[in-house]
Amino acid sequence: MILRIYINILDIYNILHYLTYFTMKKLLSAIQPSNQLTLGNYFGAIKQYVALQHQYESYIFIADLHAITNPKVDYSTLKQNKINAVCLYTACGIDLKLNHVFYQSDVPSHTELAHILMCHTYMGELSRMTQYKDKMQKFTNANGTETIPAGLFTYPVLMASDILLYDAEVVPVGSDQKQHLELTKTLALRFNKKYGNTFVVPNPLIAKFGSKIMDLANPEIKMSKSNTNEKGTIFLLEDIEITRKKIMSAKTDSLNKVKFDQLNQPGVSNLMTIYHLLTQISMEEIESKYANQNYGVFKKDLADLVCNHLGNIQAKYHECLKEYETKIKPILIANTKIVNEITNKKLQEIYKKIGMK
Ligand code: AQP
Numbered sequence: 285m286i287l288r289i290y291i292n293i294l295d296i297y298n299i300l301h302y303l304t305y306f307t308m309k310k311l312l313s314a315i316q317p318s319n320q321l322t323l324g325n326y327f328g329a330i331k332q333y334v335a336l337q338h339q340y341e342s343y344i345f346i347a348d349l350h351a352i353t354n355p356k357v358d359y360s361t362l363k364q365n366k367i368n369a370v371c372l373y374t375a376c377g378i379d380l381k382l383n384h385v386f387y388q389s390d391v392p393s394h395t396e397l398a399h400i401l402m403c404h405t406y407m408g409e410l411s412r413m414t415q416y417k418d419k420m421q422k423f424t425n426a427n428g429t430e431t432i433p434a435g436l437f438t439y440p441v442l443m444a445s446d447i448l449l450y451d452a453e454v455v456p457v458g459s460d461q462k463q464h465l466e467l468t469k470t471l472a473l474r475f476n477k478k479y480g481n482t483f484v485v486p487n488p489l490i491a492k493f494g495s496k497i498m499d500l501a502n503p504e505i506k507m508s509k510s511n512t513n514e515k516g517t518i519f520l521l522e523d524i525e526i527t528r529k530k531i532m533s534a535k536t537d538s539l540n541k542v543k544f545d546q547l548n549q550p551g552v553s554n555l556m557t558i559y560h561l562l563t564q565i566s567m568e569e570i571e572s573k574y575a576n577q578n579y580g581v582f583k584k585d586l587a588d589l590v591c592n593h594l595g596n597i598q599a600k601y602h603e604c605l606k607e608y609e610t611k612i613k614p615i616l617i618a619n620t621k622i623v624n625e626i627t628n629k630k631l632q633e634i635y636k637k638i639g640m641k
Contacts, residue, residue: 311454
């Protein structure tokens with residue numbers, strides 16, 4: 285009896301969801317499987333997808349084509365990293381049946397539209413992208429810029445294409461992607477002005493806290509999958525004892541005061557942000573809770589929180605991985621078919637607008 289009521293509630297919930305689906309605004313976002321996903325990806329992106337999945341028609345893909353713009357990407361682990369990313373999405377609470385989750389390289393319209401947009405983007409605009417400049421610096425070797433792939437330079441155009449293909453209104457991202465979103469808006473407006481209304485102009489959705497988790501070893505830089513010092517990055521799938529050590533040895537300062545002051549105490553402020561995101565306890569409350577404690581006590585409590593949280597995600601991830609071939613892959617294949625139909629239609633509309641068809 286109780287079971288039947290529960291099933292009925294679930295049915296009603298699903299029916300309501302599908303009824304509102306057609307009036308829902310569209311959301312699009314993605315993560316590159318260039319390495320294992322990090323705590324930064326989790327707080328800046330994945331957590332937002334989970335929170336918004338019932339309010340938007342969501343397209344959340346694995347950006348494998350973006351991943352290969354990184355000249356250091358390890359091709360031998362790329363396929364497994366893609367699978368891991370999907371299983372991590374699931375483990376973190378993304379419902380694969382509710383959201384369109386797919387691999388970018390399975391949807392050729394992304395690169396086709398990117399070429400069209402590339403012909404409407406200026407070299408100067410791309411040269412000003414700070415992420416390109418940062419990554420270029422990171423990857424420049426003895427040969428100077430000789431070995432920087434052109435794909436890294438044109439990355440923001442592929443990203444604009446990803447977004448504009450779906451008429452997405454909302455793009456949840458970490459704050460490092462804000463400038464790319466600005467370029468996407470510029471390209472949409474430029475195109476609409478030249479060829480008539482074609483693209484929806486999207487807006488980034490950037491969380492107040494967690495939009496830029498900093499590196500634990502160097503809190504002046506963003507935590508990244510590809511940072512050279514792995515001690516500064518928490519990978520979602522790493523051994524939690526390693527995570528604990530990384531938190532306990534995270535760089536702080538000599539003030540020994542748990543205080544949220546990003547300018548003067550960037551290290552401890554970053555740790556407080558993670559603490560806040562996991563507990564919802566405000567910064568003021570955290571400060572008063574640890575007013576008479578040293579950093580060691582605060583770090584130990586934070587390490588317990590993070591390790592607990594990651595432990596739960598990892599357990600669900602391993603369950604999902606076991607079912608990848610039988611349960612997850614068929615859903616991805618079905619999603620890919622739907623998404624290809626949507627994007628082919630949009631692409632044909634674009635070709636007509638520019639006078640090619
Ligand atoms: N440290 C971070 N804090 C908050 N958000 C972050 N994001 C990335 N790092 C942080 C957000 O995660 C989403 C997916 O990012 P991505 O994989 O597409 O590219 P990225 O921003 O270049 O991420 P990484 O980890 O720094 O990758 P690598 O090292 O390969 O370049 C985006 O919404 C991003 O803002």
